[in-house]
Amino acid sequence: MKVLIADAFEKSGIAGLTGAGCEVISEPELKGDALEAAIRRTAADVLVVRSTKVTEPMLDAGRLSLIVRAGAGYNTIDVAAASQRGIYVSNCPGKNAIAVAELAFGLMLALDRRIADNVADLRAGKWNKKEFSRAQGLYGSTLGLLGAGSIGQEMIRRAAGFGLNVVLWSRRFDGQERPLTEAEARELGLEAAIRQIEVFLAPTPGDVASRADVLSVHLALDEGTRGLVDATLLERLRPGAMFINTSRGEVVDETALVAAVRDKGLRVGLDVFAQEPSGASGEFSSPLLPLGAYGTHHIGASTAQAQEAIADETVRIISTYKGTGRVPNVVNLATRTPATHMLVVRHRDRPGVLAHVFDHLRQARLNVQETENIVFEGAEAAVARVNLDGEPSAALCSRIKDGNTDVLDLQVVRL
Template sequence: MRVLIADTFEQAGLDALRAAGCEVQYEPGAKDAALVDAVTAAAPEVLIVRSTKVPESVLRAGPLKLVVRAGAGYNTIDVATASRLGIYVANCPGKNSIAVAELAFGLIAALDRRIADNVADLRAGVWNKSEYGKARGLFGRTLGLIGLGGIGSAMVPRAQAFGLPVVAWSRSLTDERAAELGVTRVDSPLEVARQADIVSVHLALNDKTRGLIGAEFFAAMRDGGYFVNTSRGEVVDEEALAAAVRDKGIRAGLDVFAGEPGGGKGEFRPAIADLPGVYGTHHIGASTDQAQQAIATEAVRIVTVFASTGEVPNVVNLARSSPARCAVIIRHLDRPGVLATALDAISRGGLNVQEMENVVFAGGEAAVARINLEGSLTDEVVQAIGANSSVLDIQVVAL
């Protein structure tokens, strides 16, 4: 299997792919038009990326079957076009949770002790212990979590070690799960903002979360509170956050920004980073050796499973539901041509197959096929399927 890797990747991962028999082309600097050219020239079946964007032009440039995002998110990939072209998109969720949680807590501690400002003044020859000796301290403060997936969950034991009670909101959070984690579940992000001294955001970027943290949220936060975002910049309304920094004394620790560069280097001057009380890092949450090794291992697993079975672990762009309205269940002798006859009858009946499986009974003499169909199955189609002498029984069920 031909694999093109268009971002930095662990050497152990490169070696593992080659050991699995993959033909690997490693071009960590391929971006934009250069990536289109690389896909055209190499004709890879698999493309692995980290921060590199994968637009429609890349997806159409070669015979791609699978794009793997070596990270948790996948908003840098044109998933809609990939789905239209029948290209799998997969990611590596949960492998960087600890690394991101560690950075989030680093930002929280830095905001409380103003570590970056301390360092800047000391390097400038300024000794100002009288100012920087003022800090609130973290023990006993309430941490509010927006999102409680892998990273949000990794925040909880670290908060508890710091002596921080935790309130949390997530669409999927249940009372049982909250009790298991030892957190207080609240009903909305606004309630988190009202109850917390420190807010940390851990949401995937999608249509429901884009701009979710806005002016109303910051209005609900306590004056002088701390706000940390290590998820995606577009989840937060940066103008509303900037206003909260100026007007309410909010301190913000941001690892992510709207419109940040896609590559490892470049010029970037977000206005919010110039505000006093805002500490920014360079989208490095997942960038530890431990996390990158775990992510590379998972990316290799995805590729090798796909190469050997045709299945894709962690696929993100398969339909969650289909327009199928009925299913035909065919018990039949395990003979050549049975399914071909059935599918031919279905096609002539103007029906579209949505899902299909065929499993064999012990002994290998008989099998059962289940075919989910869009449309209504007519008696004529059923009779045409049953005309094959190897068909034992036909059952039609509504979905």
């Protein structure tokens, strides 16, 4: 199996893939047309990327069957085009959660104590203790979180250590207004945190904003979250509140955020921006930076610990695919198909039985949406479950059963 790595990747990951019997081609500077050409030239089976964009023409350039996003977010990959071509897209969720949460808290602390401004003045030869002695402090404040995934959970653990109560919204708890229960905390691994601080569920993102001293965003980018942080939500933040975004720039309406900084004195810390350079370096500007916003270079996941964990997970995904044909962490399989009926075929485990069944389904113009064949101990008999986009008639079932003596029984189940 050929693996093309088109971004910076840990040496331990390359060694792991090689040890798993993969032919590894590492060209970490590939972008755009050069990446498309490399996919065609190498005939790679698997493509590994971090922030590099993967476009529809690239998917037609070679014989890719799996794309692994060595990280969590996959908005830089044309997932819809991959799905149309039967190409798996997989990611490494949760492996960078600690790193991102650490940076989010770093931005909070930096804003509260104006650390970047302190450093800038010292480097410029200025001593201004009077100016920089004024800080609110974080202890006892309320941290508002949008998102309760792996990163949101790490944020809550750190909030407990800093003495911050938490008000939380996520799609999982949408519309609910109550404390997080002990059972829910146990499921999320937050039992220790809720013994130290209050974790309260808010029914909407706006309700989080209205109660928060610090609002931190930890949402995946999709059509439901694009522009979710808009002028209406920002208006509900109190004057001088902090706003932190380490998720994706497109989750925030940047124009509305600029207005909120000007009108309400919001203190802003960002690791992500709507318009970022496509490469690792380049010219950059944002209308928020001249207004005093603190920013970092989309480095939330960029710690050695996180990258080693992501490399290990990438190796696990590709090794599993190579050895079993199954792909862990797939993000583009259908959660529900057009299937309306299941045909259950109990049969002898003989060559040609399923071919006989599928041939009759084809003649009846019934499309197979999903299928599995379970073999009993001894490999003498099996049961095939075939999900179809229509109901097989009684006559069709009779033809299937009577046409092959190895078909033992048929059942039709409405889904």
